[in-house]
Amino acid sequence: xxxxxxxxxxxxxxxxxxxxxxxxxxxxxxxxxxxxxxxxxxxxxxxxxxxxxxxxxxxxxxxxxxxxxxxxxxxxxxxxxxxxxxxxxxxxxxxxxxxxxxxxxxxxxxxxxxxxxxxxxxxxxxxxxxxxxxxxxxxxxxxxxxxxxxxxxxxxxxxxxxxxxxxxxxxxxxxxxxxxxxxxxxxxxxxxxxxxxxxxxxxxxxxxxxxxxxxxxxxxxxxxxxxxxxxxxxxxxxxxxxxxxxxxxxxxxxxxxxxxxxxxxxxxxxxxxxxxxxxxxxxxxxxxxxxxxxxxxxxxxxxxxxxxxxxxxxxx
Numbered sequence: 001x002x003x004x005x006x007x008x009x010x011x012x013x014x015x016x017x018x019x020x021x022x023x024x025x026x027x028x029x030x031x032x033x034x035x036x037x038x039x040x041x042x043x044x045x046x047x048x049x050x051x052x053x054x055x056x057x058x059x060x061x062x063x064x065x066x067x068x069x070x071x072x073x074x075x076x077x078x079x080x081x082x083x084x085x086x087x088x089x090x091x092x093x094x095x096x097x098x099x100x101x102x103x104x105x106x107x108x109x110x111x112x113x114x115x116x117x118x119x120x121x122x123x124x125x126x127x128x129x130x131x132x133x134x135x136x137x138x139x140x141x142x143x144x145x146x147x148x149x150x151x152x153x154x155x156x157x158x159x160x161x162x163x164x165x166x167x168x169x170x171x172x173x174x175x176x177x178x179x180x181x182x183x184x185x186x187x188x189x190x191x192x193x194x195x196x197x198x199x200x201x202x203x204x205x206x207x208x209x210x211x212x213x214x215x216x217x218x219x220x221x222x223x224x225x226x227x228x229x230x231x232x233x234x235x236x237x238x239x240x241x242x243x244x245x246x247x248x249x250x251x252x253x254x255x256x257x258x259x260x261x262x263x264x265x266x267x268x269x270x271x272x273x274x275x276x277x278x279x280x281x282x283x284x285x286x287x288x289x290x291x292x293x294x295x296x297x298x299x300x301x302x303x304x305x306x307x308x309x310x311x312x313x314x315x316x
Contacts, residue, residue: 064098073106081315131220140183140189142193142194207235208234
């Protein structure tokens with residue numbers, strides 16, 4: 001091919017060449033994009049229906065509502081390292097902020113060789129007869145993930161759970177109340193343990209007791225005027241026992257949505273029961289930072305989490 005192109009080449013030909021290059025580049029990008037596998041949590045109608053009607057809504061920023069068919073979205077690494085993680089976004093139990101929380105986190109985990117499952121769970125205010133539907137979906141998801149270990153190539157004893165904000169509450173409840181029956185068994189999968197082997201709770205909602213009882217998560221789960229027993233029932237730190245899995249926590253001290261005392265209460269409860277735990281508190285960062293803003297202190301949490309997994313002999 002002659003690389004010495006004449007200077008008087010037609011502008012039209014040059015423009016056409018650029019268009020063809022961009023067109024072919026777009027084809028290459030489209031062909032390299034693969035559809036993520038989705039796994040429904042329930043066969044047929046989920047428990048405590050009927051739930052919302054119509055298709056689920058997904059905003060331009062990746063926020064989910066109108067969820068009648070909860071599911072797992074699989075992020076499968078090319079070279080699995082034996083670890084799996086259920087990843088749960090927040091949204092105050094009124095929507096699911098997958099676009100800024102579970103999807104970026106799942107992509108990062110996948111890049112580290114970890115098989116990640118994003119949870120798209122039911123929201124209590126969408127026509128279900130029981131506000132426990134998120135916890136039903138959390139338990140069911142853990143059991144399904146454990147049942148699929150051979151298919152996806154991970155260890156049944158290295159399956160964790162990760163949650164952000166309200167998703168941290170759901171992850172915390174799943175990690176501490178895994179042996180509580182939130183729904184009647186529907187098949188053999190429900191004979192499998194729903195206990196995570198480790199938990200990561202990022203700027204989580206933990207307690208629903210005063211003075212930290214003003215979150216949207218609390219209103220969606222137990223209403224605006226709950227009694228003290230309901231607040232205790234859904235306060236994660238009160239369910240920590242000797243068999244609770246190890247946990248990693250990270251939160252900003254200036255969090256205006258979920259007070260930083262949520263993480264401190266959870267960490268103290270884990271310490272009181274001699275459960276291995278690590279906590280990272282950042283001086284600033286607010287709430288809802290997902291993987292962390294570039295250059296911010298909270299951007300370091302994935303590095304700290306990976307180091308903790310190695311220390312716990314989970315990441316090998």
